[in-house]
Each structure stands twice: as structure tokens, then as C-alpha cells.
Amino acid sequence: MKHVTIKDVAKKLNCSVSTISRAFNDKYDIRKETRDLILATAKEMEYSPNPIAKSLLKQCSNQIGVVVPEFINPFFPEVIIGIQEVFFKKGYQVLIMQSNESFDNEMENVKAMENNMVDGLILSLSFETQNVEYYENLIKQGFPIVLFNRVSNKLNTHKVVFDDYKWAFFATEHLIYQGYKNIIHFTTSHSLSFSQNRIKGFINAHKKHKLKIDEGSIIEAGLLISDGEREMEKLIALHKLPDAIFCVNDMCAIGAMKMLKKYGLKIPGDVALVGFTETKLAELVDPALTSVAQPTTEIGRTAALLLLEQIESKGLFVPQTVTLNGRLNVRESSVKAK
Amino acid sequence: MKHVTIKDVAKKLNCSVSTISRAFNDKYDIRKETRDLILATAKEMEYSPNPIAKSLLKQCSNQIGVVVPEFINPFFPEVIIGIQEVFFKKGYQVLIMQSNESFDNEMENVKAMENNMVDGLILSLSFETQNVEYYENLIKQGFPIVLFNRVSNKLNTHKVVFDDYKWAFFATEHLIYQGYKNIIHFTTSHSLSFSQNRIKGFINAHKKHKLKIDEGSIIEAGLLISDGEREMEKLIALHKLPDAIFCVNDMCAIGAMKMLKKYGLKIPGDVALVGFTETKLAELVDPALTSVAQPTTEIGRTAALLLLEQIESKGLFVPQTVTLNGRLNVRESSVKAK
DNA sequence: TTGTACGCGTTATCAC
DNA sequence: GTGATAACGCGTACAA
Numbered sequence: 085m086k087h088v089t090i091k092d093v094a095k096k097l098n099c100s101v102s103t104i105s106r107a108f109n110d111k112y113d114i115r116k117e118t119r120d121l122i123l124a125t126a127k128e129m130e131y132s133p134n135p136i137a138k139s140l141l142k143q144c145s146n147q148i149g150v151v152v153p154e155f156i157n158p159f160f161p162e163v164i165i166g167i168q169e170v171f172f173k174k175g176y177q178v179l180i181m182q183s184n185e186s187f188d189n190e191m192e193n194v195k196a197m198e199n200n201m202v203d204g205l206i207l208s209l210s211f212e213t214q215n216v217e218y219y220e221n222l223i224k225q226g227f228p229i230v231l232f233n234r235v236s237n238k239l240n241t242h243k244v245v246f247d248d249y250k251w252a253f254f255a256t257e258h259l260i261y262q263g264y265k266n267i268i269h270f271t272t273s274h275s276l277s278f279s280q281n282r283i284k285g286f287i288n289a290h291k292k293h294k295l296k297i298d299e300g301s302i303i304e305a306g307l308l309i310s311d312g313e314r315e316m317e318k319l320i321a322l323h324k325l326p327d328a329i330f331c332v333n334d335m336c337a338i339g340a341m342k343m344l345k346k347y348g349l350k351i352p353g354d355v356a357l358v359g360f361t362e363t364k365l366a367e368l369v370d371p372a373l374t375s376v377a378q379p380t381t382e383i384g385r386t387a388a389l390l391l392l393e394q395i396e397s398k399g400l401f402v403p404q405t406v407t408l409n410g411r412l413n414v415r416e417s418s419v420k421a422k
Numbered sequence: 423m424k425h426v427t428i429k430d431v432a433k434k435l436n437c438s439v440s441t442i443s444r445a446f447n448d449k450y451d452i453r454k455e456t457r458d459l460i461l462a463t464a465k466e467m468e469y470s471p472n473p474i475a476k477s478l479l480k481q482c483s484n485q486i487g488v489v490v491p492e493f494i495n496p497f498f499p500e501v502i503i504g505i506q507e508v509f510f511k512k513g514y515q516v517l518i519m520q521s522n523e524s525f526d527n528e529m530e531n532v533k534a535m536e537n538n539m540v541d542g543l544i545l546s547l548s549f550e551t552q553n554v555e556y557y558e559n560l561i562k563q564g565f566p567i568v569l570f571n572r573v574s575n576k577l578n579t580h581k582v583v584f585d586d587y588k589w590a591f592f593a594t595e596h597l598i599y600q601g602y603k604n605i606i607h608f609t610t611s612h613s614l615s616f617s618q619n620r621i622k623g624f625i626n627a628h629k630k631h632k633l634k635i636d637e638g639s640i641i642e643a644g645l646l647i648s649d650g651e652r653e654m655e656k657l658i659a660l661h662k663l664p665d666a667i668f669c670v671n672d673m674c675a676i677g678a679m680k681m682l683k684k685y686g687l688k689i690p691g692d693v694a695l696v697g698f699t700e701t702k703l704a705e706l707v708d709p710a711l712t713s714v715a716q717p718t719t720e721i722g723r724t725a726a727l728l729l730l731e732q733i734e735s736k737g738l739f740v741p742q743t744v745t746l747n748g749r750l751n752v753r754e755s756s757v758k759a760k
Numbered sequence: 761t762t763g764t765a766c767g768c769g770t771t772a773t774c775a776c
Numbered sequence: 777g778t779g780a781t782a783a784c785g786c787g788t789a790c791a792a
Contacts, residue, residue: 137769161493180518370708475785
């Protein structure tokens with residue numbers, strides 16, 4: 085496990101390390117022939133400059149860090165693919181860590197990344213993350229950070245978001261147009277900005293169509309299949325079945341779907357369902373789930389490009405928030421039978 | 423973005439850098455009071471030793487690398503969670519990269535990891551990877567590598583695998599016991615060791631029960647939904663419907679399922695289905711898919727522990743192959759109606 | 761118990 | 777056009 089170093093190459097060629105270094109860094113104060121010779125023997129010796137040493141010297145690493153809350157759901161993996169796509173071409177490496185929805189892990193991860201001298205960070209906050217002081221400081225110091233999906237208003241930096249309000253509004257309106265009147269929203273923790281926006285969309289769609297919402301219309305379920313199952317079962321037990329449910333994400337909707345099926349209830353006959361944050365799943369379940377599709381890979385690409393721009397601009401940049409468009413894929417689960 | 427260094431702390435406390443270093447590395451040649459003072463002021467100054475410098479010096483990084491072919495399917499993310507679980511506790515960081523099923527990317531990733539001086543590597547080979555010379559060399563040099571899932575016989579190192587043969591055999595036998603006689607196997611690229619083993623299981627289950635297999639019984643479909651769809655549609659077009667299909671993975675099975683439904687065929691009435699490499703998906707589709715479950719997170723944990731052992735054993739280790747157990751989850755898609 | 765000095769592998773800044 | 781050398785931040789053998 086002995087790495088070939090610049091010295092080994094220098095020794096072999098009877099020249100100084102600086103010459104080798106120059107050959108690799110393509111400065112013009114080197115004779116073409118020497119350069120070619122060096123590059124050739126270096127290749128032969130399987131030498132490549134040690135990025136660790138380079139990082140130490142340059143105080144940056146040509147690496148960027150990505151910290152996401154989880155990657156059980158396909159959402160974040162798909163975003164990461166977009167991120168990698170951009171950075172791979174530019175010769176950056178992408179380090180990925182997951183916080184497992186824990187604030188402490190998130191901080192650990194970010195600090196680890198920082199210590200590794202990543203040149204920038206792409207971040208999606210965990211559920212637990214309330215205190216963003218640390219990030220505020222980082223940003224103030226000019227450290228490039230791009231937030232996506234789970235963002236915080238307190239942080240003044242590039243953000244890539246989805247218009248949750250708008251699409252929650254459309255999704256709800258779709259149900260209203262189908263003729264459903266008693267609609268419930270399964271949401272998740274109110275502390276998340278996206279869930280707040282989706283709730284707003286749900287409410288305002290009702291307002292626009294002069295439909296009333298009562299206390300029980302918005303239920304804090306969660307993002308998991310089990311959350312959808314649990315809340316659905318409660319409603320069934322209480323005989324409080326709505327006409328339709330707009331769920332905060334597909335997983336939750338699928339949970340509700342499973343429970344409805346278990347009790348022999350028809351979808352959409354008895355209860356119609358709409359999901360959100362489309363994953364491949366939506367079209368696989370039966371009945372296929374109407375859902376709001378987010379452009380996951382595109383989110384990743386956009387975040388990556390913003391970060392790249394920020395890194396290259398060396399401090400001078402105007403924080404912008406890019407809002408990406410989605411679409412409502414209408415499928416069986418919500419279409420009212422004639 | 424100025425890092426606090428050991429010098430800053432030394433200056434502040436009017437002592438030498440080595441004293442600071444000692445305080446952090448808990449050698450006993452330091453007075454307790456000085457140590458406490460140093461640690462306190464260090465914390466106050468937000469100093470933490472620079473891991474990059476440490477890596478350069480120690481020639482290792484307290485990081486381990488994970489390279490997987492993809493993480494679109496939930497399989498690899500789940501494995502990674504197991505890996506992280508183990509290493510997080512031990513104070514290692516886990517760097518993740520994906521090869522996107524490309525040999526070139528895989529090599530790039532591995533070399534990047536190597537250059538980053540990761541202390542070890544957990545690896546699952548891409549489809550394309552035939553040439554494992556590079557890994558052979560790494561292993562020969564004593565570099566810790568653990569392979570999982572997509573392994574190569576040519577590499578003599580720790581491996582975590584699943585008994586594909588056994589479970590393919592069981593899955594096939596299950597179909598036979600249900601009374602299906604004309605069974606087809608949708609497989610994937612023969613170059614993958616796991617697909618070879620699953621084919622063997624499929625064949626031997628037939629042999630045991632004295633059922634014949636002809637040319638068309640084993641079809642090279644692929645691992646994606648689209649692969650299952652395509653091959654299923656071909657069979658439907660040719661009017662060559664089998665009684666049952668044993669698919670190389672759930673995605674492929676789900677593709678077949680979608681196509682069967684599209685043509686109004688009943689599952690399992692017309693064609694029964696069994697999948698493999700269970701993801702959460704199997705129980706979500708309708709009809710729920712009978713499938714062989716692999717202990718994904720457990721695979722990750724096991725690989726991590728093996729790697730840890732190898733790293734700590736400093737070269738002296740006997741390569742072992744751990745075969746993990748699974749189970750066949752029988753669901754609607756394969757159970758013959760009475 | 762503490763401080764000095766070297767080296768890890770680079771690149772940049774000087775000389776020559 | 778090339779070579780020597782100082783840094784980057786740290787750990788440690790050795791000296792004090």
C-alpha cells in the first residue's frame with residue numbers, strides 16, 4: 085500500500101520535484117519534451133498527484149459535500165444523481181452523507197465535510213433541524229452552501245425549491261373538480277417549510293371554491309407508509325371516512341391505500357387519493373396513484389450548477405431561489421367514476 | 423473561511439504546538455491541568471485538528487469508501503444504511519460514490535477513494551466490470567476490500583453474499599409445489615455471478631421434480647421494470663404464455679405484472695409471478711408479489727464489520743465469505759386458487 | 761513535563 | 777527552463 089510520490093518520479097528521472105510538478109500543472113515554463121517524458125514515465129510508474137497533499141496546501145479539495153436526511157425514499161437518491169452528473173463532468177468528487185433525520189448527525193456530517201475541506205455543500209435539512217446558526221456562520225464567512233427541498237428562511241443563500249403551495253393547491257383543486265367535497269389532508273410535521281406550504285395550498289383551494297374546512301380536515305400523519313396506515317385506520321375506526329385524501333407524499337398515500345384495501349374499501353369509489361413528491365412508486369401501485377411529480381434529477385442538477393457558480397465566483401454572488409416546476413399526474417386513484 | 427489551526431491555539435496559550443497536539447492525542451506525558459486548559463480553550467476557539475493534515479501524516483484517513491453500481495433501487499441505499507450504522511459508531515466517515523453501472527466510473531471512483539487515503543473499501547461491482555486486475559493488485563498489496571452482492575471469484579478477499587442458488591431453488595420449487603408446470607425464468611446478464619446462481623437454482627429445482635426445461639425457459643430480460651415489460655409483451659404477442667414466471671428481481675417482475683394487467687390477464691390465474699431481492703415494493707403492488715427477501719441492512723452491517731476487522735488486524739486475516747440467509751415471502755401473486 | 765525540529769506530498773516563489 | 781526551498785497542519789522522536 086505504498087503510494088508512488090512525486091519524489092519517486094523525480095528520482096527516477098534525475099530531476100527535481102518542481103519540474104515534475106510543473107509537468108502536471110501545465111505551466112508554460114517547461115520544455116515540451118521534458119513534459120512529455122515526465123508524463124509518460126509518471127503514467128508508467130502509476131503516479132498521480134496526491135489530492136490530500138494538494139488539499140492541505142490549497143486549502144480546498146475539489147470535492148463537494150452532499151448531506152441529505154435519508155435515502156430510503158427514492159427522492160434523494162434521484163436528486164443526488166443529478167448532482168453527480170454535473171460535478172463529475174467538472175472533475176469534482178461528490179461526498180455523500182446522510183443525517184438520518186437527526187440534527188446531531190447532520191451537524192457531525194457537515195463538520196466532517198468542512199474538515200475535509202470540501203469546496204461547497206449541498207444540503208437538505210433534517211426534520212429535527214431548527215437551529216441553523218451554524219450554517220448562518222458558515223454562509224457569513226463566505227462558505228458556498230446550496231439548500232434544496234428542506235430549506236430555512238433564516239439562511240440567505242442559493243436555494244432550489246419546489247412550489248409546494250402551488251402544486252398542493254392544484255392537487256386539491258383537482259379533487260374538488262372531480263366533485264369531492266369532504267377532503268382531508270394528511271400532512272407531516274408543521275415545522276417543515278414544505279409541509280406548511282402544502283397546507284396553505286390545501287386551504288386556499290378550499291377557500292377559492294368556497295368549501296369549508298373544519299378542525300379535523302388537516303391531520304398530522306407523517307411521511308412514511310406506516311403513518312398513512314395508522315391515520316387511515318383511525319379514520320376507518322371512527323367511521324369518519326372522507327370523500328378524498330390529499331397526502332403529503334406518496335408513501336403516506338400508499339399507506340392509506342393499503343389500509344383502505346384491507347378494510348375492503350374502494351379507491352376511488354369510497355375514498356379517492358392523491359399523493360405528492362412522485363416517485364416511481366405512484367404508477368406501480370394499484371390503483372395507480374394520482375400524484376404531484378417533482379423533477380428530482382433536475383433539482384439536483386440545478387443545485388449543483390448554483391453551487392458551482394458560487395464556488396467559481398469566489399464570494400461575489402447574489403443568493404437566488406430557483407423554483408422548479410412539477411406536474412400533476414392524474415391516475416386512477418382520484419378520478420371519479422361517472 | 424479561515425480554519426483555526428493548532429498554531430493559533432498554541433499562540434493563545436503561550437505554549438508549543440506539540441503540547442496542544444499531546445492534549446488532543448491523550449498521551450500521558452502531559453499534566454492534567456494543562457490538558458484540561460488546552461481542551462477548554464480549543465473548544466472555545468472552535469479548534470479541531472485538521473483531518474487532512476492528519477491523513478497526510480498518518481497515511482490513512484479514518485474514512486472508508488463505498489462504491490455501489492446505482493442507488494435508484496432501494497437495495498443499495500438500504501445496504502449503505504447498515505454500513506453507516508457500524509462505522510458511525512467507530513468514528514469513521516463513510517464516503518459513498520456510485521458507478522452508474524459503468525466500469526470506467528467504478529475505476530474512477532475507486533481511484534478517487536484511494537487517493538483520498540480511505541482506510542478500506544466496500545465494493546459492489548458494476549455490470550460492466552469484467553477486468554478485476556486492479557482490485558487484485560490492491561488486495562495483494564494488503565489494501566482492505568470487502569465485496570458484497572456483486573462479487574468476483576477472482577478476488578480473494580472478504581465477501582458478503584446471498585445464497586442466490588438456494589433461494590432461487592426455493593422460489594422455483596414453491597411454484598412447482600403450487601402446481602405450475604410450465605415455468606419461465608426472466609434472468610439478467612449472464613456475466614453476473616448472482617444471475618448465474620439463480621439460473622442454476624431454477625434449473626435444479628426442475629431437475630429435482632423431474633420437470634423438463636426447454637430452450638425458451640430462460641430468457642435474458644434485465645433488472646428494470648422496462649425489461650420485464652418488454653419480455654412479457656413479447657411472450658403475449660407470441661401466445662407463449664407460461665403458467666408462472668420466476669423473475670430475477672422485483673423490478674422485472676413488476677414490469678411483467680404491469681404488462682399482464684394491460685392485456686387483461688389475471689395474476690396468478692393466467693400467469694403466476696415470483697420476484698427476488700425484495701424491496702418494499704413487493705408488498706405494495708397489487709397483487710402483492712411473492713418474493714425472496716434479502717436482509718439488506720444486515721448485508722451492510724456484516725460487510726462493515728468484516729472491513730473493520732480487516733483494517734484493525736493490519737494485514738493478518740483469512741478471507742471469508744459470509745452467506746446471509748433470506749426468506750421467501752409468499753404473497754398473492756403466486757398462490758394457486760383452489 | 762514541555763519544546764524543537766522533521767516529515768507527510770504538494771505547489772509556489774524564488775534563485776540560477 | 778530548471779532546481780532549491782518554504783509553506784500547508786499535524787504528530788512524534790528527540791532534546792531539554
